[in-house]
Amino acid sequence: MTTAKNYRIEDISKVSRQQLIDGRDVEALTGARFTRVSPAHGVEVSEFPDADAADVDAAVAAARRAFESGWRTLDGAARAKLLHRVGDLIRRDAESLALAESLESGKPISQARGEVAGTAELWEYAATLARHNIGDAHNHLGPDVMAVSIHEPVGVVGMITPWNFPILIISQKLPFALAAGNTAVVKPSESTSSTTVLLAQLIREAGFPDGVVNVITGAGRVGAALVAHPGVDMLSFTGSTRVGRGLAASAGGDLKKVELELGGKNPQIVCAKADFAAAVDAAVFGGYFNVGQCCNSGSRLIVHRSISDEFAHAVVERTRHVPVGDPLLATTQVGAIVNETQLATIERFVGEGVSAGATLLSGGTRFAGATPLFFEPTVFTNVTGDMSIAREEIFGPVLSVIPFEELSEAIRIANGTQYGLSAGIWSDDINEALTVARDVRAGTIWVNRWMDGYPELAFGGFGASGIGRELGRQALAEFSEMKTIQLQVGRRASRWVEAPDADRPETS
Ligand code: ADP
Numbered sequence: 001m002t003t004a005k006n007y008r009i010e011d012i013s014k015v016s017r018q019q020l021i022d023g024r025d026v027e028a029l030t031g032a033r034f035t036r037v038s039p040a041h042g043v044e045v046s047e048f049p050d051a052d053a054a055d056v057d058a059a060v061a062a063a064r065r066a067f068e069s070g071w072r073t074l075d076g077a078a079r080a081k082l083l084h085r086v087g088d089l090i091r092r093d094a095e096s097l098a099l100a101e102s103l104e105s106g107k108p109i110s111q112a113r114g115e116v117a118g119t120a121e122l123w124e125y126a127a128t129l130a131r132h133n134i135g136d137a138h139n140h141l142g143p144d145v146m147a148v149s150i151h152e153p154v155g156v157v158g159m160i161t162p163w164n165f166p167i168l169i170i171s172q173k174l175p176f177a178l179a180a181g182n183t184a185v186v187k188p189s190e191s192t193s194s195t196t197v198l199l200a201q202l203i204r205e206a207g208f209p210d211g212v213v214n215v216i217t218g219a220g221r222v223g224a225a226l227v228a229h230p231g232v233d234m235l236s237f238t239g240s241t242r243v244g245r246g247l248a249a250s251a252g253g254d255l256k257k258v259e260l261e262l263g264g265k266n267p268q269i270v271c272a273k274a275d276f277a278a279a280v281d282a283a284v285f286g287g288y289f290n291v292g293q294c295c296n297s298g299s300r301l302i303v304h305r306s307i308s309d310e311f312a313h314a315v316v317e318r319t320r321h322v323p324v325g326d327p328l329l330a331t332t333q334v335g336a337i338v339n340e341t342q343l344a345t346i347e348r349f350v351g352e353g354v355s356a357g358a359t360l361l362s363g364g365t366r367f368a369g370a371t372p373l374f375f376e377p378t379v380f381t382n383v384t385g386d387m388s389i390a391r392e393e394i395f396g397p398v399l400s401v402i403p404f405e406e407l408s409e410a411i412r413i414a415n416g417t418q419y420g421l422s423a424g425i426w427s428d429d430i431n432e433a434l435t436v437a438r439d440v441r442a443g444t445i446w447v448n449r450w451m452d453g454y455p456e457l458a459f460g461g462f463g464a465s466g467i468g469r470e471l472g473r474q475a476l477a478e479f480s481e482m483k484t485i486q487l488q489v490g491r492r493a494s495r496w497v498e499a500p501d502a503d504r505p506e507t508s
Contacts, residue, residue, distance in 0.1 A: 004110065004330035007099060009041040015100075016047045017193070019055065019217055020200040022062035023210025028218070029054045036191065039106035039373045040327050040336035046104060048193050051218040053225040056185070059214040060231040063156040063183040066211030072153055072181050079130040083175050085206035086199075087123035090116065093202065097167060099328075100194040105163055106336030106373065107290050108327045118453075119171045125455035126175030126475075133180060133476050146487045151480035153181030154257055155233030158226040160247070161196065162239040163189035163338050164293045164395075169261075170196050172459070173236045174213065176475040182234070183212045187226050189239075190219045191338055227251065234258070234479070238295075241393070241418075241464045248467070259468035259478055261460055263393040264295045264421030267414040268450065269436055270311060271407070271427035272304040275448065279426040280311065282450035283399060284318045286424075288334050288377050289451065292397035293342070295465075296422050298450055300390055301401045302410045308403040312381045315399060316362045319377045324367065334397060336373040346375055346396030353380050353389035358400070385413040393419070407432055414440045420462025424450050443469070 018025040027033075028049035036046045049055075090097065097119075098112040105112075136149040157177045161169045166188050177184055188196035200215040216222060220243070227235055227250050234257040237247050241262040251258045268286060270279045286298025303311045327335030337343045343366070350364050363378030375396055383390050383400040390400050390413075404410040414423055414436075424446040425436035437445045443461040446452075453459060458472035468478050 004113070005095070006330050007109065007328040009038065009043055009326075009328060012038075012043070012045060012103065014044050014046060015194070017197045017217070019049050019051060019059075020197065020204065020213070020215045021055070021059045022065075022214065023204060025201075028052065029058070034190065034218070036104050036193070038103045039338055042372070046100075046194050048190075048197070048217040051216040051222045053222070055216050055218075056222060056225045056229055059185040059216050060156060060158075060226075060229050062211035062214050063185050064231055066209055067153070067155055067183040069209075071183055071209060071212050074181070076131040076133055076179075079179055079181070080127040082206050082208055083123050083127035083130060083179060086175070086203055087120045087127065089202040089206055090120040090123060090199070093198070094120070097195050097198060100198060101167060101192065102327045102335070104192040104194055105166070106327055106338055108332040108335045110330055110332070111290060115165055115168045119167050122168070122171040122455050122471075123175045126179045129176065129473060129476055130179035132473075133480075135482065144489045144492070146489055147484060148487070149482050149484045151180060151477060152483050154479060154481055155182060156231060157182045157184045157234045157236055157479065158229070158232040159184055159186045160223045160226065160235070160237045160239065161186070161188050163191035164290060164295075166192040167195035167199055169238045170199065172238075172261075172470045173259075176470070177236070177479040178208075178212065180476040180479040182479055184214065185226060185232070186213065186215045187223045188215065188217065190217070193217045224250075228254075230254070232256065236479075237261070244466070259470070260466040261295065261470060262421075262464060262466045263419055264297070264461060264465050265300060265391060265393050265417045265419045266296060266298050266422045266424070266442070267300040267302050267440070268298040268424040268426065269404075269407075269410045269414060269440075270301060270303040270307070271425070271429065271432050272306050273428045274426040275428070276307070276311070276314070278448070280314045280318060282424065282426070283311075283315050284322065286450050287399040288319075288322055288397045291334055291337060291375075293338060293395050295393075296444075296451055296453075297395075298422075298424060299394060299399060300414075301399055302404055302413050303401055304410075305403040305405055308381070308401055312361055312379060312401040315401070316379050319362055319379060322377055324374065324377065334377060337375055337396060338373075340373065342395060343373055343375060346394055346398060349389055349392065349394045349396075350378060350398060353383070353387060353398075353400070356387045356389070358383045358387060358389060363397070385416050391417050407435060411436060411439050418464035421465035422446065422461075
């Protein structure tokens with residue numbers, strides 16, 4: 001067995017990156033740049049061009065040219081080869097991608113390694129779909145007609161991604177949009193832009209034509225310019241519900257197609273008769289994975305009252321042994337919070353929980369002595385469904401235990417937020433499990449498991465968790481327009497009934 005490598009921040013040099021537009025590495029047209037500091041170490045680790053609307057113009061124009069000059073009509077087998085090659089190149093560069101991801105996000109390197117491995121699989125899966133971009137055929141509409149419905153690419157897709165799983169999230173969109181024949185302009189989060197830039201370079205190395213994938217770097221302002229650009233046909237966004245709402249409103253005015261993956265406040269319902277140890281394990285993993293900065297975080301633990309105290313204490317006991325610290329160490333499980341703003345948000349929610357009367361069982365503060373952006377894994381009990389810690393997405397390592405008596409009450413609490421991304425049920429009773437699976441409104445339901453995702457399974461949310469679905473075999477349809485083509489069988493009979501001459505009105 002090989003031992004996973006540790007890194008030391010002292011050995012890391014700051015890297016300077018560029019945008020990729022029309023196959024070339026370029027600065028922002030203004031020459032402006034911005035810097036990223038590793039949140040776990042307070043050290044500058046990377047620097048990027050700070051784009052503005054003129055850079056967006058250049059990237060969209062390149063994407064349009066690439067779309068019209070052959071990419072749109074390329075055969076699926078050729079697309080599949082290119083997509084597969086990207087998967088291979090991601091595997092080749094997996095370690096350097098994981099390191100870049102960990103440095104900029106503050107996530108543990110072990111989790112960054114897992115993220116990169118999952119990313120390669122997404123490109124490989126999209127490659128298989130590229131050869132099966134099939135529509136529908138109709139042969140029973142009438143004796144003189146057949147019809148086919150085919151998918152056509154939408155055109156230029158603007159993609160905007162967040163900082164929590166940058167290379168994974170762009171790869172839930174990009175390879176599928178490319179498989180469907182679209183071109184793209186990608187704007188990663190300003191906090192974690194490196195792996196998206198590196199991915200674009202791998203896409204170029206794989207042999208994709210210039211302009212098919214373009215990456216611009218900068219803050220929300222340049223994202224807004226991309227959203228508003230008249231040359232963008234579709235927007236695919238992952239991020240906060242707040243920004244997603246604004247984006248959808250703007251896209252709605254322009255009648256652009258949108259696909260949104262937004263926040264979640266995901267319940268895990270734990271019944272009295274369940275695999276207690278597995279549920280505790282899932283609670284800890286679901287709450288602290290990626291430092292809780294995860295749209296699928298299982299932050300609401302809705303636990304049967306008969307076991308809720310015991311459950312909460314078991315979670316606290318496990319929490320005590322979670323290795324928190326330098327994300328560059330292979331053993332670390334909880335790293336740093338991405339930035340001060342996010343940390344302040346977590347602190348505000350924890351304060352609101354305490355003021356509302358919830359019991360703080362563990363954590364609740366910054367880590368004393370560490371660099372400033374670490375927060376202790378936190379557990380609340382005696383939480384009620386109306387508290388902000390039970391309703392709002394915190395995006396930090398904060399778990400709330402909410403007791404219930406009847407399953408119907410648990411389902412009501414589970415459905416009691418604006419979100420509907422994912423939910424879980426822990427129960428040995430098949431009827432309890434099936435009732436939750438049917439009645440909880442969420443895009444994914446886990447029964448006696450939590451958090452696993454597969455490229456084959458659709459992902460997305462109800463309500464304020466988003467619009468549309470990524471992944472799965474329907475992912476190509478999400479990035480397509482459907483065109484119906486009717487075919488006449490035999491000679492077309494006239495549909496006009498000619499009036500006899502005598503009945504025709506006089507015309508002058
Ligand atoms: P997160 O904080 O989880 O990254 P945000 O919703 O704040 O979530 O940001 C997600 C992405 O949206 C980032 O790339 C960010 O730069 C971008 N963004 C922020 N504001 C806007 C906006 N008004 N229009 C378009 N993109 C934006």
